[in-house]
Amino acid sequence: xxxxGPASSTVRLDELWKRVGAILGSDQPLSSRIAEAxxxxxxxxxxxxxxxxxxxxxxxxxxxxxxxxxxxxxxxxPEGIFRRQGELWLPLCAEGSVHGALRLLGVSPxxxxxxxxxxxxxxxxxxxxxxxxARQVREAEFELKARLLExxxxxxxxxxxxxxxxxxxxADEVLxxxxxxxxxxxxxxxxxxxxxxxxxxxxxxxxxxxxxxCLEWTLPEGGLINNEAPSxxxxxxxxxxxxxxxxxVAERRLGVLAVADKESRDGxxxxxxxxxxxxxxxxxxxxxxxxxxARLHRDALEKERIERELELASAxxxxxxxxxxxxxxxxxxxxxxxxxxxxxxxYFDFFPLSRGRLAFLVSDVSGKGIPAALLVSTVHAAVxxxxxxxxxxxxxxxxxxxxxQRFAGTRKFLTCFFGLLEPDTGVLRYVSAGHxxxxxxxxxxxxxxxxxTGVPMGMFPNASWKEETISLSAGDLLCVxxxxxxxxxxxxxxxFGLDRLSRILAKDGSSSPDALCRMIxxxxxxxxxxxxxxxxxxxxxxRLVG
Amino acid sequence: MSESCKVSSERRGDVAxxxxxxxxxxxxxxxxxxxxxxxxxxGARALVLNLEKTRIVNSIGISILIExxxxxxxxxxxxxxxxxxxxxxxxxRIMGLAQYAxxxxxxxxxxxxxTTHTA
Numbered sequence: 001x002x003x004x005g006p007a008s009s010t011v012r013l014d015e016l017w018k019r020v021g022a023i024l025g026s027d028q029p030l031s032s033r034i035a036e037a038x039x040x041x042x043x044x045x046x047x048x049x050x051x052x053x054x055x056x057x058x059x060x061x062x063x064x065x066x067x068x069x070x071x072x073x074x075x076x077x078p079e080g081i082f083r084r085q086g087e088l089w090l091p092l093c094a095e096g097s098v099h100g101a102l103r104l105l106g107v108s109p110x111x112x113x114x115x116x117x118x119x120x121x122x123x124x125x126x127x128x129x130x131x132x133x134a135r136q137v138r139e140a141e142f143e144l145k146a147r148l149l150e151x152x153x154x155x156x157x158x159x160x161x162x163x164x165x166x167x168x169x170x171a172d173e174v175l176x177x178x179x180x181x182x183x184x185x186x187x188x189x190x191x192x193x194x195x196x197x198x199x200x201x202x203x204x205x206x207x208x209x210x211x212x213x214c215l216e217w218t219l220p221e222g223g224l225i226n227n228e229a230p231s232x233x234x235x236x237x238x239x240x241x242x243x244x245x246x247x248x249v250a251e252r253r254l255g256v257l258a259v260a261d262k263e264s265r266d267g268x269x270x271x272x273x274x275x276x277x278x279x280x281x282x283x284x285x286x287x288x289x290x291x292x293x294a295r296l297h298r299d300a301l302e303k304e305r306i307e308r309e310l311e312l313a314s315a316x317x318x319x320x321x322x323x324x325x326x327x328x329x330x331x332x333x334x335x336x337x338x339x340x341x342x343x344x345x346x347y348f349d350f351f352p353l354s355r356g357r358l359a360f361l362v363s364d365v366s367g368k369g370i371p372a373a374l375l376v377s378t379v380h381a382a383v384x385x386x387x388x389x390x391x392x393x394x395x396x397x398x399x400x401x402x403x404x405q406r407f408a409g410t411r412k413f414l415t416c417f418f419g420l421l422e423p424d425t426g427v428l429r430y431v432s433a434g435h436x437x438x439x440x441x442x443x444x445x446x447x448x449x450x451x452x453t454g455v456p457m458g459m460f461p462n463a464s465w466k467e468e469t470i471s472l473s474a475g476d477l478l479c480v481x482x483x484x485x486x487x488x489x490x491x492x493x494x495x496f497g498l499d500r501l502s503r504i505l506a507k508d509g510s511s512s513p514d515a516l517c518r519m520i521x522x523x524x525x526x527x528x529x530x531x532x533x534x535x536x537x538x539x540x541x542x543r544l545v546g
Numbered sequence: 547m548s549e550s551c552k553v554s555s556e557r558r559g560d561v562a563x564x565x566x567x568x569x570x571x572x573x574x575x576x577x578x579x580x581x582x583x584x585x586x587x588x589g590a591r592a593l594v595l596n597l598e599k600t601r602i603v604n605s606i607g608i609s610i611l612i613e614x615x616x617x618x619x620x621x622x623x624x625x626x627x628x629x630x631x632x633x634x635x636x637x638x639r640i641m642g643l644a645q646y647a648x649x650x651x652x653x654x655x656x657x658x659x660x661t662t663h664t665a
Contacts, residue, residue: 065617152636183604265572
């Protein structure tokens with residue numbers, strides 16, 4: 001506080017103290033009152049009050065916002081009054097400590113007398129001491145409020161994280177509060193997935209801070225590292241001391257929360273306190289619970305999404321399969337599709353044609369779920385659009401392939417057995433696009449394999465397929481299936497296999513297609529028992545009757 | 547969040563608006579104090595601190611803000627905050643800053659209020 005002095009400094013002592021008392025009792029800030037009182041008491045032209053703030057000096061009054069110039073305050077400051085280059089200095093002491101100093105300008109060399117100056121310094125020192133005490137009370141109050149803030153933050157964080165399912169927002173919330181309440185200069189939070197890969201990183205104040213020990217999951221008991229300097233291999237962001245704690249649920253490590261370089265008002269880096277460590281551990285515990293909740297919620301949502309997708313895919317696929325089997329003179333037909341929980345995209349269909357002919361197909365598309373169901377839908381549309389236009393079976397397959405190349409995108413393909421059967425003549429024309437070998441059971445004995453006549457459809461541009469022709473005799477039975485049947489796995493991961501299917505045909509090939517169909521699926525079911533199946537199973541049986 | 551707190555300001559008559567961007571810690575607090583004191587020395591009678599780009603404040607930053615507030619009060623000025631996150635809002639209320647400085651949801655509200663005070 002700098003206060004200009006009065007025109008005259010000749011004031012009677014009793015009058016002086018009366019006026020000083022009035023000044024001290026005014027509603028001016030204490031620093032102003034002290035400087036003003038000093039001017040009045042000493043007849044100085046100007047008075048500046050300096051106060052000690054911890055280890056630093058601050059100038060009060062109008063020029064308080066301007067920095068001190070070098071040497072403005074003598075260091076060390078003598079304990080008693082002294083004069084320096086026309087200035088009278090009154091160190092203001094109380095309880096054995098220097099709380100402030102008054103610099104008086106424009107005082108005469110012999111005024112005030114030393115005893116009066118000492119008395120004034122004593123009285124004002126007591127006032128400044130009281131001011132210092134008040135400051136200490138304020139600081140204690142500040143500390144109490146800071147502790148209250150910690151408690152409130154823990155409570156708020158619990159409430160906030162309880163409903164927070166967004167991992168990113170959750171990480172920010174935990175990190176910001178941790179840095180704020182430990183007075184850290186920087187900090188970071190890293191979360192890992194189940195395979196210990198970094199799932200999410202957040203940092204404040206610089207590079208992500210990841211203690212090497214945390215990455216290697218060798219944190220000490222309690223998962224806490226306190227006041228250590230960064231070690232080799234640590235992404236430390238240039239920090240000097242850090243406090244890190246693991247975030248874990250039960251035995252599972254979820255991440256690491258770290259803060260570094262605890263700040264002080266004077267710019268030093270302090271040690272983190274046990275309170276800081278306890279606070280960080282509490283935050284980490286709350287974070288772990290919230291992260292686990294968010295993860296479980298995310299998993300549940302994902303599961304629900306997959307369930308919905310599978311239901312939709314299943315509905316699409318079901319709608320595309322024929323509701324009834326065609327009745328065609330000279331043929332006995334049976335067909336069955338058993339979809340798995342993960343829709344695999346099997347498709348079969350019949351197309352009754354002119355002159356009593358029957359076209360049919362059994363197909364297995366790549367992929368599962370919605371993509372597979374959409375591809376089946378595309379194939380279904382293409383076959384129904386092209387079947388009347390195609391001149392031959394091979395021509396039809398080529399047309400469908402071109403349609404797929406154009407509309408089905410990349411990495412989508414399917415295997416397909418497409419047959420055209422003429423019951424009148426027993427002639428079967430077929431194309432097998434990379435499909436499992438169909439089996440032809442001859443009534444006369446033996447089983448023939450009708451192998452692939454070309455590559456799967458949708459796989460290569462400009463592919464072509466060979467059309468084969470074979471004659472069936474009365475009683476012969478054609479068996480077309482998807483790999484879900486022959487590759488059905490039991491709990492020992494053994495496949496049902498083509499041999500088992502062939503053996504059933506060899507033994508019971510003369511049974512009606514319906515009965516044989518039930519028999520084959522019963523055998524497959526018995527073979528796999530409780531083992532879960534991941535592929536659709538489709539079977540189509542057609543017998544030429546005489 | 548930026549590595550260090552940046553402070554910018556604009557003068558509207560007697561009112562100085564200060565925007566912070568980043569962590570209000572020791573460094574951030576000092577930046578604010580420097581700018582606030584410069585504005586006070588240039589005659590500003592009211593300060594509006596817009597903290598909408600600040601998401602963290604620590605106790606060192608708060609103590610510096612209290613010092614700024616005391617300086618403003620010494621000069622019989624007024625200080626107002628706006629754009630606080632709910633966490634910082636609660637922090638200021640618990641730490642006593644809200645006792646002597648008003649908190650407003652928007653900058654417009656804050657400027658309107660302090661302008662009335664300085665009129």
